[in-house]
Amino acid sequence: MVSFLPEWVLPLSYLAAAVLFIQGLRDMTHPRTGMRGNMISSGGMLLAVGVTVLWLDILSPIVLLAGLVVGGAVGTGLAVSVERTEMPQLVGLFNGFGGGASALVAGAELVDQFDTARTIAAVSVDVTAAGAVSGIIGAVTLWGSLVAAGKLHGVLDTSEIRFTGDQAAKVVFLLVAVAFGVHIVVRPDFAAMLLETQWVPSYWLLFAAASILGVLLVLPIGGADMPVVIALLNSYSGLAAAATGFVLSNTVLIIAGTLVGASGLILTVIMCESMNRSLANVLFGGFGEETSSEEMDATYEGNITETSPEEVEMLLDTAQRVVIVPGYGMAVAQAQHAAAELAELLDENNVDVEFGIHPVAGRMPGHMNVLLAEADVPYEKMRELEEVNPTFSQTDVVIVTGANDVVNPKANTDDSSPIAGMPVLNVSEARTVIVNKRSLSPGFSGIPNPLFADDKTSMLFGDAKESMQELVNLYKENH
Amino acid sequence: MQEPASERGQRRRPPRGGVAVTFIQNLTLFVLAAFVGYEIITKIPTNLHTPLMSGANAISGITLIGSVAVAGAGSTTLATALGFLAVVMATINVVGGYLVSHFMLRDFVRGD
Numbered sequence: 065m066v067s068f069l070p071e072w073v074l075p076l077s078y079l080a081a082a083v084l085f086i087q088g089l090r091d092m093t094h095p096r097t098g099m100r101g102n103m104i105s106s107g108g109m110l111l112a113v114g115v116t117v118l119w120l121d122i123l124s125p126i127v128l129l130a131g132l133v134v135g136g137a138v139g140t141g142l143a144v145s146v147e148r149t150e151m152p153q154l155v156g157l158f159n160g161f162g163g164g165a166s167a168l169v170a171g172a173e174l175v176d177q178f179d180t181a182r183t184i185a186a187v188s189v190d191v192t193a194a195g196a197v198s199g200i201i202g203a204v205t206l207w208g209s210l211v212a213a214g215k216l217h218g219v220l221d222t223s224e225i226r227f228t229g230d231q232a233a234k235v236v237f238l239l240v241a242v243a244f245g246v247h248i249v250v251r252p253d254f255a256a257m258l259l260e261t262q263w264v265p266s267y268w269l270l271f272a273a274a275s276i277l278g279v280l281l282v283l284p285i286g287g288a289d290m291p292v293v294i295a296l297l298n299s300y301s302g303l304a305a306a307a308t309g310f311v312l313s314n315t316v317l318i319i320a321g322t323l324v325g326a327s328g329l330i331l332t333v334i335m336c337e338s339m340n341r342s343l344a345n346v347l348f349g350g351f352g353e354e355t356s357s358e359e360m361d362a363t364y365e366g367n368i369t370e371t372s373p374e375e376v377e378m379l380l381d382t383a384q385r386v387v388i389v390p391g392y393g394m395a396v397a398q399a400q401h402a403a404a405e406l407a408e409l410l411d412e413n414n415v416d417v418e419f420g421i422h423p424v425a426g427r428m429p430g431h432m433n434v435l436l437a438e439a440d441v442p443y444e445k446m447r448e449l450e451e452v453n454p455t456f457s458q459t460d461v462v463i464v465t466g467a468n469d470v471v472n473p474k475a476n477t478d479d480s481s482p483i484a485g486m487p488v489l490n491v492s493e494a495r496t497v498i499v500n501k502r503s504l505s506p507g508f509s510g511i512p513n514p515l516f517a518d519d520k521t522s523m524l525f526g527d528a529k530e531s532m533q534e535l536v537n538l539y540k541e542n543h
Numbered sequence: 544m545q546e547p548a549s550e551r552g553q554r555r556r557p558p559r560g561g562v563a564v565t566f567i568q569n570l571t572l573f574v575l576a577a578f579v580g581y582e583i584i585t586k587i588p589t590n591l592h593t594p595l596m597s598g599a600n601a602i603s604g605i606t607l608i609g610s611v612a613v614a615g616a617g618s619t620t621l622a623t624a625l626g627f628l629a630v631v632m633a634t635i636n637v638v639g640g641y642l643v644s645h646f647m648l649r650d651f652v653r654g655d
Contacts, residue, residue, distance in 0.1 A: 082576075085602050089583045092595050095651030102598055102648060106641045109605065116608045122615035124623055131614055131627045135634025142635070143642035148650070151643070155597050158639050162603045165633035169609035172625035179619045190566045263621055298596050298603075301636075305606040310569050312609050318569055319576045320605040326580025327599045331592060423589050430592030437650035446590050 069119055077115040078316035084108025085320050089327070095443055112316050148438040149398060152428040153216035156209045156294055159301045163205025166304035167271060170198035170311050174248070174264045189249060194310030196245030199267055200274040202304040203241075207278030209297050215282070216290060216427055225283045231348060237277040244270035281347065288392070288469070288508035290427040292335045292346045299328025331429050338423035338449075340475075340485035360512050364504055367517035371524050373531060376463075376498050377538040383460035385416040387452060389489055390432045391425050393466020393501070394528050402532035403465060404439035409539050411445075418445050420452035420462075420489050422470035449487055456493035464491060464499045466528050468507030471499075473514055482509050497521040500531045594647045601640025607633035 085108045091101025122128055139158075146154045174195045177187045214220035248266045285293050302324025309317030336343050380386065388403055403419075410417040419441060425432045433446050447455075456462065464471055467489075475486040491497050497520050504523075506512060515521055524531055587595050610633045614626025 085605075086579060086583065088598070088602075089580075089587075089595075092587045092591055092598065095591065095594075095648050098591060098594060099645065099648045099652060102594075102641060102644050105598060105602060109601070109607075109637055109641070112605060113607055113611060116611050117615065120612060120616045123618075124615055127623055127627050128611060128615040128630060131610070131630030132634055135631040136638045138631070139635040139638030139640075140642060143639045143646065146643075148647075151593065151647070154639075154643060155593070155600060158597065158600050158636050158643070159603075161632040162600060162606060162636040165604070165610055165629040165636065166606040168625050168629035168632070169606055169613055172613035172622040172629065173609070175625070176613060176618055176622040179622070188562050190562050295596070298600060301600065301603040305603045306573060308606050308609050310566070310573075312612065313565055313569060314608060315569075315572055317605055317608060318572045320602050322573050322576035323580040323583075324599045324603040326577050327584045327595065330581065330584045331596065334589070421589070428593060429596060430589060430594070433590045434593045434647055434650070437647065437653075440650075440653060443590065443651050448589050 069115075074115060074119045075315065077111055078314070081108040081112035081316050082319040084111070085323060089323065095437075148434060149395060150217065151434055152290065152294060152426075152431060153213040155428060156213035156216060156297065159294075159297050160206045160209025160213065162301040163202045163209065163297075163304045165202075166301070166308045167199050167202025167206065167274075169308050170195040170202065171264070171267050171271065173311050174267050178264050191311055192249045193245075194307050195267065196248050196270060198304055198307035198311055199270050200241050200245060200277075201300050201307060203271045203274035204278035204281065205297055205300040205304055207275045208282045208293070208300070209278075211279050211282040212285075212290065212293050212297060215285075215287075222287050230280065230284060234277060234280050237273050237280065241270050241273035241277060244273065285347070286508065287427065288424070289339075289346050291424050291429050291431070292332055292339075292343070294428045295328050295331035295335055296343075296347075297328070299325050299332060302326070302328055335424055335429060338487060340483070340487070355506060355510055355512060360504070360506075363512040363514055364517050368504070369522045371498065371522035373524065373534040373538055375522070376461075376524060376535060377542065379461050379496055379498070380410065380415070380535075380539060381542065383410075383415055385455075385459045386410055386461045386463065387418050387420045387447075387456065387459050387491075387494070389420045389422075389462060389464045389467050389471060389491060390436070391422075391465065391467025391470060392427065392431075393468075395426055395431065395435055395466070397466065397528035399465060399528035399532045400435040400439040402529055402536055404436060404441045405536050406532060406539065407441060407445065409536065409543070413543055418447050418452065418455075420447050420449070420491075422449055422467070422487075422489055425467060425470055449489060453490050456490055459494040460496065462491040462494040462497045464497065464501075465532065466500070468501070468513055469509045471513070471515055472507075472509070472511070473518075474511065481511055483511070491515065492518050492520055495520070498524050500524045500526065500528055502527060591648075591651070594644045594651075597640050597647070598644040601637050601644065604633050604637035604640060607637055 088101040088105025091097040215222045244266045302321045306321030407417045421432045474481045475483045475488040610629035614630045
């Protein structure tokens with residue numbers, strides 16, 4: 065017994081840490097308080113981890129210290145060096161590590177208890193059951209996140225990778241993982257007795273099956289559905305931590321893990337509602353259509369008005385109110401700085417200018433906002449869909465840059481379309497719409513967009529960054 | 544100082560009645576935390592969903608506590624090795640998550 069701390073210190077510190085986590089999240093309503101909240105939350109983490117280290121009998125302090133130093137260095141290095149444009153994959157990667165750690169801890173605890181109890185049957189049921197749950201969720205989170213990060217970073221194919229029987233394969237691997245979990249809980253570990261080992265092979269077989277399941281779950285999911293996946297994996301990493309809390313009977317793990325699980329789940333629901341699709345459809349259903357060139361022609365032929373940066377600049381000269389609608393194309397072209405500069409110039413010339421941001425624009429929840437914030441767009445100029453939609457009727461010019469499906473009026477008019485019922489930005493209520501795109505190619509849904517053929521719409525063809533920069537230069541010349 | 548293994552197990556899992564009682568106590572925390580989480584998160588604007596996610600991500604790194612327990616106090620070499628790996632992963636999650644959130648929130652504040 066090394067402990068020089070009284071017994072009540074640990075649970076009390078965990079309570080304090082839980083309160084600090086909750087307060088930290090509560091402060092996330094505004095960036096200014098959010099910064100403070102982030103500090104408070106990290107203080108809670110420091111308290112919880114610090115007291116745990118002091119309270120336990122650390123048998124291998126070198127191992128522990130080395131782990132903390134290596135992890136801290138890698139985490140800091142990644143956070144400092146990774147560009148904001150690569151944020152989605154970084155968030156995904158961190159997420160995976162959290163899930164993986166939870167699964168490893170549950171496994172290590174089972175090995176440890178098995179070593180003490182000599183037989184898995186003697187380890188209490190709640191530990192083995194929670195261990196199995198933690199192993200499945202943790203492994204799915206780890207490998208699902210790695211695949212998601214790979215897709216977002218472009219090292220894996222970003223399209224929907226499907227093969228015959230992939231749905232069946234997911235079910236099979238889930239059942240295999242669950243079967244091993246049940247085996248850990250209800251029967252003496254035959255595999256371990258047979259092999260005379262102490263490392264609870266059933267658990268690691270469960271871990272392997274769940275890992276394959278995690279890969280299979282994320283592989284078929286295409287680019288624009290990524291926000292849902294990232295939010296869901298975020299939820300899983302929390303649930304994995306909560307399940308590990310059940311294994312260790314640790315209050316702060318349960319509370320903190322559940323908070324994160326709830327948070328990720330709410331984000332997942334918001335993302336699904338913003339596309340008017342069920343979670344099952346995102347995860348298991350294919351999405352999008354192959355549109356024939358005839359249908360494209362029928363929509364666009366003879367109805368497309370082209371414009372030039374000079375014409376757009378003249379429009380902006382007379383405009384009282386301008387809304388810029390960014391999409392994933394803006395992120396790809398890295399046009400956020402030019403867009404932000406244009407907004408700043410308009411603002412200086414007393415034009416009312418705002419950004420209208422769709423919840424699923426980009427590759428993760430809040431993606432556009434992060435990019436615009438980095439380009440110094442003021443926080444109050446970023447408007448959510450519900451806020452900006454009623455204002456389009458009083459807007460002179462809307463500039464759509466790199467967005468397509470989120471401004472497609474078909475969502476409101478065509479019940480048979482894959483995006484039917486999706487809340488969209490009703491930009492055609494504005495006096496003039498400028499759509500900046502490289503070509504008329506369809507978005508993720510694969511369907512044509514009647515907005516492009518609208519009388520009010522003019523197409524500004526070209527790369528988002530170059531077009532925006534050209535607008536900025538022209539505007540500067542004339543003001 | 545090595546103590547008997549049975550005591551060490553006790554040290555990590557405070558004895559609090561039977562298995563069912565412990566489970567229900569844990570379940571109580573789980574249910575209440577879920578409600579608290581729902582109430583807090585629904586008030587956060589979509590503008591801040593990315594920093595919220597990475598901040599929540601960092602909180603899920605609380606699993607580091609478990610990692611510390613098995614890495615630092617594991618009784619078998621295997622548990623210690625697994626614990627070490629878990630500590631590295633969880634620390635990346637915690638440190639990276641909080642830092643990235645901080646940078647992003649700073650961007651939001653700087654724009655104002």
